Amino acid sequence: EAQVTQNPRYLITVTGKKLTVTCSQNMNHEYMSWYRQDPGLGLRQIYYSMNVEVTDKGDVPEGYKVSRKEKRNFPLILESPSPNQTSLYFCASRDRGSSGANVLTFGAGSRLTVL
Amino acid sequence: DAKTTQPPSMDCAEGRAANLPCNHSTISGNEYVYWYRQIHSQGPQYIIHGLKNNETNEMASLIITEDRKSSTLILPHATLRDTAVYYCIVRVGRGENQGGKLIFGQGTELSVKP
Numbered sequence: 001e002a003q004v005t006q007n008p009r010y011l012i013t014v015t016g017k018k019l020t021v022t023c024s025q026n027m028n029h030e031y032m033s034w035y036r037q038d039p040g041l042g043l044r045q046i047y048y049s050m051n052v053e054v055t056d057k058g059d060v061p062e063g064y065k066v067s068r069k070e071k072r073n074f075p076l077i078l079e080s081p082s083p084n085q086t087s088l089y090f091c092a093s094r095d096r097g098s099s100g101a102n103v104l105t106f107g108a109g110s111r112l113t114v115l
Numbered sequence: 116d117a118k119t120t121q122p123p124s125m126d127c128a129e130g131r132a133a134n135l136p137c138n139h140s141t142i143s144g145n146e147y148v149y150w151y152r153q154i155h156s157q158g159p160q161y162i163i164h165g166l167k168n169n170e171t172n173e174m175a176s177l178i179i180t181e182d183r184k185s186s187t188l189i190l191p192h193a194t195l196r197d198t199a200v201y202y203c204i205v206r207v208g209r210g211e212n213q214g215g216k217l218i219f220g221q222g223t224e225l226s227v228k229p
Contacts, residue, residue, distance in 0.1 A: 004158075043159070043219040090158050103149075104217060106158030 002027045006091050006107035013081055014115050021076045021110050023091030031094035032074040033058070033104070034066065036087040043090065049074055081114040088112075119203045124224045127197075133190040135223050137203030140184040147206060148179060149217065150188045152199040159202065159219065162188065193227045200224050 004025045013019055025032065033048040035058075045058030049068040063085055065077040074093075078085060088111050092104040120138040127133040139148065150162040163170055163177045165186070170177045176189040190197055202222040 042221060043217075088156060092158075103161045103164065104151075104159070105161070108158050109156060111156075 002105070004091055004093055004105050004107035006089070006110045008110060009108065010111050012113045012115065015082055016080050019078050019081060019112075021078075021089060021091075021112070023074045023076065023107060024072050025074075025091075025093040025105070026072065027093060027095065027105065028071065029093035029095060029105075030071070032068070033092050033094075034064070034074070034076050035090045035092065036060065037090065037109075038087050046076065046089075078112075081112075083114050086112060086114050119205055119220060121201075121203050121220070121223045123221065124226070126226050126228055127190075127193045129195060129227055129229050130192055133188075133193040133197065133225060133227070135188040135190075135201050135203075135225065136185065137187070138185045139203070139205045142183050142205050148177065148183075148186050149204040149206060150175070150177065151202045151204065151217070151219070152197075153202070153222070154196075154199040162201075193225075195227050195229065198225060198227045 007022045030051045034046040035043040036046055037043045044060045046060055046064050047055055047058050047066040049055045052068055052071050055066050055068055068074050088109050090109050091107040095103045118141060147164050147166050149164040151159040152162055153159045163172055163175050165177045165179050177186060179186045200222040202219050204217045206217055
């Protein structure tokens with residue numbers, strides 16, 4: 001089944017303890033992206049990657065790092081998590097539809113709480 | 116990017132058609148209209164997209180007005196499982212991050228009632 005898989009789905013951690021949220025897709029998509037979702041703010045893009053070894057900042061990159069060493073994986077790294085990074089995180093990869101438009105496939109989400 | 120305007124909430128009776136409107140009066144010629152939905156904190160799910168013509172797939176139909184300033188997503192026979200937040204997004208179709216960086220606003224919260 002074509003999908004985007006995120007892990008962990010739920011995590012409670014403490015301030016300053018480094019963590020990584022993994023994202024893997026099995027659709028051979030070149031483009032991958034991370035979003036966070038907060039009440040009243042919608043989904044905001046954190047980082048994106050156009051291809052292997054190519055990453056760039058989205059709208060809210062502060063406090064996050066990413067890497068893209070393989071096409072299928074795009075981990076999100078929080079080097080020193082803070083409570084304002086408590087959020088619901090989504091990874092997505094992009095398909096190219098027959099019309100030439102671009103369609104995103106999202107993972108199920110990772111709910112992170114930083115105490 | 117063109118701004119979209121959607122009603123914050125709508126109700127629909129189970130089995131009836133749900134018609135969700137979206138205004139995008141500043142849409143430009145190379146911008147697609149996308150619809151996604153999000154069921155209770157799950158990952159957003161792609162529904163349908165279109166450029167100029169009306170579109171239909173197994174999930175829904177998309178009606179775009181001739182001047183492209185508005186569109187309507189139609190769920191022909193709404194079920195309880197269609198209760199979700201529906202997002203109308205306007206974005207260019209190609210190039211760099213443009214196609215992938217979809218901007219999700221507040222959407223329309225659709226409640227399908229028995």
